[in-house]
Amino acid sequence: MKILLVGEYNASHFTLKEGLTHLGHEVTVVGFGDGFKNRKVDVKFKRPYDHGVRQFVRRVLYKLFKIDLNSSSIKKQFYSQQQLFQGNDIVQLINENAFGTLPNIEQELLQFIFQHNKNVFLLSCGTDHLSVKYAMDEKFRYSIATPYLEKRGTEADFLHMTQYIRPAYEALHNFIAKNVKGIIASDLDYHIPLEGHPKYLGMVPNPVNLNPFNYIAPEITDKVVIFHGINNSNYYKKGNDIFEAALALVSKTHSDKIEITTVRSVPYAEYIQLFDGCHILLDQVFAYDQGFNALEAMAKGKVVFTGAEQEFLDYYNLEEDEVAINALPDAQAIANKLIWLIDNPDKIVAIAKNARSFIEKEHNHILASQRYFEKWTK
Structure with a gap:
């Protein structure tokens, strides 16, 4: 046709x-x-x-x-x-x-x-x-x-x-x-x-065409790398202000255990390469489901903070935190989840593997x- x-x-x-x-x-x-x-x-x-x-x-x-x-x-x-x-x-x-x-x-x-x-x-x-x-x-x-x-x-x-x-x-x-x-x-x-x-x-x-996205199994030998990509035109709509507040909270107690990378409004070809070295990617807050950036990051084996509400879990028959982290509109709640992952790097490895399998199956x-x-x- x-x-x-x-x-x-x-x-x-x-x-x-x-x-x-x-x-x-x-x-x-x-x-x-x-x-x-x-x-x-x-x-x-x-x-x-x-x-x-x-x-x-x-x-x-x-x-x-x-x-x-x-x-x-x-x-x-x-x-x-x-x-x-x-x-x-x-x-x-x-x-x-x-x-x-x-x-x-x-x-x-x-x-x-x-x-x-x-x-x-x-x-x-x-x-x-x-x-x-x-x-x-x-x-x-x-x-x-x-x-x-x-x-x-x-x-x-x-x-x-x-x-x-x-x-x-x-x-x-x-x-x-x-x-x-x-x-x-x-x-x-x-x-x-x-x-x-x-x-x-x-x-x-x-x-999602998985061919360009090689799965990168997370290896955490030193610091947990957190990537925050900001689209300036959607700063509040995506909840970037809440992510930044959450990162400030985490930095107060775990600055020696994390490395934060923040980029703003970069072309896609550059963006998709910039987060290769991260373990955790902060995508968006005000959503029940994932958009394209989150899905592509999940395909690469990143733990993504994004929309993963109960409606999403029910639709796909998933457990909380199984394939992604639901980013609530609450800086302290996001900070708590980040700290949980930082203190339990085995969870990062497990969620990353599940995320890739989920994209292969559903997307x-x-x-x-x-x-x-x-x-x-x-």
């Missing part, structure tokens, strides 16, 4: 492509490479007004006239390659704002796709209207909305999330939901808000591709 995957978060679509290609399908990924991460795509769209003077001009024009130069540029890029968006057997959108344009332009581009492709599906991956509304209504015990509701940071820090509950984005959500054949979730943080939706087809766990990209194809064609 001819399959088009629109948009990219980390490597979810490109990894899916690798699995689908293995199964004999013709697959193209169109996207932006997920910003500074510079992830691989087949056809790369650009946002030319995101930096320097051009960004300043874009902001002024938008403030004065509600004209967004990036949206206009992306629209031109779309129509210059409109043949990509026609005659596909399957099209999947990475989320409700796959092109990252203003809602009215996004709807225009999607209308073209709906008119020229019979089977269009939506992947709930990253923030969208339903998941953000569910979080803002405080239906989760904690969520990506928690730091916003607790007034950490500024309004601008959370705009990438709160925009999805504005009327224009809600209208875009309704338009997409009406026109897609079905909706698939990539993990439990998106699965839970979608339960009961008439077009929800179920969850397919994020695909293998060939298996995930088969699951996607079954849902698309069912």
Whole structure:
């Protein structure tokens, strides 16, 4: 089949492509490479007004006239390659704002796709209207909305999330939901808000191509190495402030037993190499399940502090701390878990081994591709 995957978060679509290609399908990924991460795509769209003077001009024009130069540029890029968006057997959108344009332009581009492709599906991956509304209504015990509701940071820090509950984005959500054949979730943080939706087809766990990720059995001969990768634009959303507070607590009592490495907003190719030497990786706090960075670290044999809530344990029939550490929104709780691992290095070895086995069993990209194809064609 001819399959088009629109948009990219980390490597979810490109990894899916690798699995689908293995199964004999013709697959193209169109996207932006997920910003500074510079992830691989087949056809790369650009946002030319995101930096320097051009960004300043874009902001002024938008403030004065509600004209967004990036949206206009992306629209031109779309129509210059409109043949990509026609005659596909399957099209999947990475989320409700796959092109990252203003809602009215996004709807225009999607209308073209709906008119020229019979089977269009939506992947709930990253923030969208339903998941953000569910979080803002405080239906989760904690969520990506928690730091916003607790007034950490500024309004601008959370705009990438709160925009999805504005009327224009809600209208875009309704338009997409009406026109897609079905909706698939990539993990439990998106699965839970979608339960009961008439077009929800179920969850397919994020695909991970294990080939590039060699398992590195942890060897602890001296200090326990802790890696903390920070995305500056998602600092509060990911709970990086809580991780930093937890590390400060641990350093008070165990500074002689640990080595902390912190990096900020580095491209993916650099990031994936930087944490090779660590034993523990701090990923994110406000989640019930793991995202791509956590999964890839687990594949390499790292003990990851991430989303591993009871719902996750129940879904996969796991025990607490079996494959990952659930990072609660509590610096002292995280510090206590870190100290437990530092004082019991055998636990690091056991969890790392379990983590790799879990990724092999549940996230293998060939298996995930088969699951996607079954849902698309069912």
